[in-house]
Amino acid sequence: MGIGDKDASFQFPCTIHVLCLASPQDPTIQASVSMYKKIIDIYGHGGEVCIPESTLSLDSTQKMFCQFFEEHCSPFHGVLECGHLECNIHIFPKPQVYSKSHDFEDVELEVCHNIKIVGFLDTSDVASPPFISRHLVFPLPPQTANTDAGASDEAIGDTGKIPSFTVLLHGSLKVENMVAICQVGSEWYGMLYSWADPHKKKSNLMLSIFEPGVKSLPWLGKFTHLAPHQIFTASPYGEDDNKTPFPVKITEKRSYSLNHVGWIKPAGLQADIQKVLRHARKLPEKMPHFYKELNRVRKAALSYGFTELLDALSAMLDRECRLLPGSAHPDAALQLSHAANALRTEMARDITQTITPMSTKYSSIINEAR
Secondary structure, eight states: OOOGGGSOOOOOOEEEEEESSSOOTOOOOOHHHHHHHHHHHHHOOOOEEEEEEESHHHHHHHHHEEEEEEEHHHEEEEEEEEEEEEEEEEEEEEOOOOEEEEEEEEEEEESSSEEEEEEEHHHHHOOOOSSSEEEEEOOOOOOOOOOOOTOHHHHHHHHGGGGGGHHHHHHHHHHEEEEEEEEEEETTTEEEEEEETTTOOOOOEEEEESSTTTTTTTOOOOGGGGGOOSSSOOTTTTTTTTTOOOOOOOOSOOOSSOOOOSSHHHHHHHHHHHHHHEEETTTTTTTTHHHHHHHHHHHHHHHOTTTTTHHHHHHHHHHHHHHHTTTTTTHHHHHHHHHHHHSSSGGGGGTTTTOOOOOHHHHHHHHHHH
């Protein structure tokens, strides 16, 4: 794979930094620097090349790394507020400046150092929202006078015994299975929640930052319109908490039919997959319906960036092909194998393309009848 190869870039956004352990006077370093800069330009998400300021030595190398860490790896210090409660926090990794070009303006925003919690929601209501970045949130220990090297281990360890609002918040969100909606800027929101690695028991307080705007999660409506359920005459969650007010219903009625795919909750995705499989088990009679639903689910997955679903759907169709009874029509196995293989091709990743039935004698008869 050459440097100029278009396929050399990663399939996900990343920033590349190169720290050279060489003297600036080295005759080969200039050629290397130009190559590194070209690689950074190919990936297109920024980065830099760092070189020691003077001759290569322990001091110049330490200075280069310290400057790099201070600029790119330093935590974000702020204050988390919830009513009268507040806590100094640091966020890692540091939130980047949001920069995006719109039709009539260029938007550039920075996360505010005062993050305010504006309310709480059930995790099921928020579901799996899209976010632009995710960060760990830690309590910032108070500055003590005993920061010199002679401070005792007992004095340093006492900072872990000081009450912290983030610890209280983390435990509450974990037990109640809720998230905290917070404001990170002007008309810019995110959510705090407890997150644990599937393979580890330890959980952490996380901050996910949404796209800027008061309607970044459409099924919740505008964030500015959310309010405590106690102010309503009848609880929107029902007397026994057996219902939810989300997704918010659209008041205006559309004058046209909108056949969209919504996978806000797992049930919607399962229903669409089961519909494809039901048609697959009735091939070749349901062949037009099978390919119509298959392409509908495929295009929705591509729109959401859920490309892993194509591989999973391909494996499901292979399984259905293996489980076909001996009395099944020969075209059923042919069409299932054809559809499964088509989902693995590069063409399936192109939303403008459509997977068509395999040309067989039976499919030709159906097309003539239609």
